[in-house]
Amino acid sequence: MNKYLDIIKNSYTGYWNYIQKSVLMELNWENYFYGLILISLVVWGLEMLFPWRKNQAIFRKDFWLDIFYMFFNFFLLNLIVLIALSNTAAQLFNDVLGVINISIADFQLVEINALPFWARILIFFVVVDFVQWCTHRLLHQFEFLWNFHKVHHSVKQMGFAAHLRYHWMEPVIYSSIKYIPLAIIGGFSAQDVALVHFFNITIGHLNHANINWDYGFLKYVLNNPKMHIWHHAKELPKERSNGVNFAITLSIWDYLFKTNYIPYSGRDIELGFDGDEHFPKNFIEQEFYPLEKK
Secondary structure (H helix, E strand, O other), X not given: OHHHHHHHHHHHHHHHHHHHHHHOOOOOOOOHHHHHHHHHHHHHHHHHHOEOOOXXXXXXXXXXXXXXXXXXXXXXXXXXXXXXXXXXXXXXXXXXXXXXXXXXXHHOOOOHHHOOHHHXXXXXXXXXXXXXXXXXXXXXXXXXXXHHHHXXXXXXXXOXXXXXXXXXXXXXXXXXXXXXXXXXXXXXXXXXXXXXXXHHHHXXXXXXXXXXXXXXXXXXXXXXXXXXXXXXXXXXXXXXXXXXXXXXXEOHXXXXXXXXXXXXXXXXXXXXXXOHHXXXXXXXXXXXXXXXXX
């Protein structure tokens, strides 16, 4: 028990020190704090230069709520619970394996550090994205999970910051499902993780941005604003009622598994879900909604 208490304590102190160093610019490439701010400002600027919905205000509906979500989910949530929970769960999993004389290293299929840098990054990126795509589908197919995911789909006007409006349970679900596949192909450096993470943040911001882009032929590979807006459509055909366009970063999964859907320009479609007019409008009530939903 003392071991787990130490892990929790060290998780809090370690992440708090990381945040301090980030804000004080004592970190280099792994500074997610200013990385997030820089990416957000660049994509927001692109929204102003290349607006898709020209009548949408720069400070759109719920802009400041989404900005709060962005920093809360990206930093404060990690400090409050996620890092400690993740580290403790990982140690518990390893301890359970140890009881039966198995190590997570026994499951590793590839000596990842022996591969070239580009191959290591590519494997990490593709595996993470596919696992997230599968998890995203689960969030739409099971009502219990959908009630958490409704927070993200409560967005009524799309903008870059809507990317990080989500319930605190979502990263718990995503991280739990990603743990074993990543452990099997483990050996990635912090720099590997940072590079992929910054790329995914950029694409995620762009997917939700009010930008008139679809990337041309790359739309079949990368998720984009004109594809992702249909994921947020309030009305879908009955046979598509569990959702469409589940891509996180790579749209190729939707084309491969026939979940792609772009019937026409979705620029002016209504966003949300059935009954969203009764969905809470403030942060606290949105966070408690799935716990109170019967």
